[in-house]
Amino acid sequence: MKHEITLVVNGVRRTVPVESQETLVDVLHDRLGMPDVRYGCGEGVCGTCTVLLDGSPVSACLMLGVQADGRDIITAAGLCREGDALHPLQESFLRHGASQCGFCTPGMLLTAYDLVERRSLPSRDEIRYTLVGNICRCTGYTKILDAIEDYAAMRRAEKEE
Ligand code: FES
Ligand code: FES
Numbered sequence: 001m002k003h004e005i006t007l008v009v010n011g012v013r014r015t016v017p018v019e020s021q022e023t024l025v026d027v028l029h030d031r032l033g034m035p036d037v038r039y040g041c042g043e044g045v046c047g048t049c050t051v052l053l054d055g056s057p058v059s060a061c062l063m064l065g066v067q068a069d070g071r072d073i074i075t076a077a078g079l080c081r082e083g084d085a086l087h088p089l090q091e092s093f094l095r096h097g098a099s100q101c102g103f104c105t106p107g108m109l110l111t112a113y114d115l116v117e118r119r120s121l122p123s124r125d126e127i128r129y130t131l132v133g134n135i136c137r138c139t140g141y142t143k144i145l146d147a148i149e150d151y152a153a154m155r156r157a158e159k160e161e
Helices: 024-031 088-096 105-118 124-133 141-160
Strands: 002-009 012-019 050-053 056-059 072-074
Touching (some): 002 024, 056 105, 105 141, 124 141
Parallel strands (some): 002 072
Antiparallel strands (some): 050 056, 050 072
């Protein structure tokens, strides 16, 4: 059965027809053509499909599209700033070489962004613990941890200015 749902995705209101059984990751990736929303395991295990739903990270493969009707969604592309300038967290990933094949990167970015918003200077262990639901098949976790730690320190310094 088809439903029409409305989402605000990265600040833009989108209305889209969806089937009852379609997951949010299908809606974002396939129907709305958002390549930065990635499909990995489809079972809530890998974290590649992570998006921010009303400000909190969720696995988009574990939700139906209809459950997101009327909600606000941020994807990794939505972290970019005016004129498509990269977000400082994205810059930090680049600087540290934390995106290897890049498949896990959108989910990692959104999980890390949320962590740093909630905990202004998380310890390395807290970062590691928070990323437990985001799997990097390239296994280069050290650079990812470095990039997030560096970004968190920058954010903290900005807030103290
Ligand atoms: S695709 Fe959603 S958690 Fe793996
Ligand atoms: S960078 Fe390749 S899966 Fe993480």
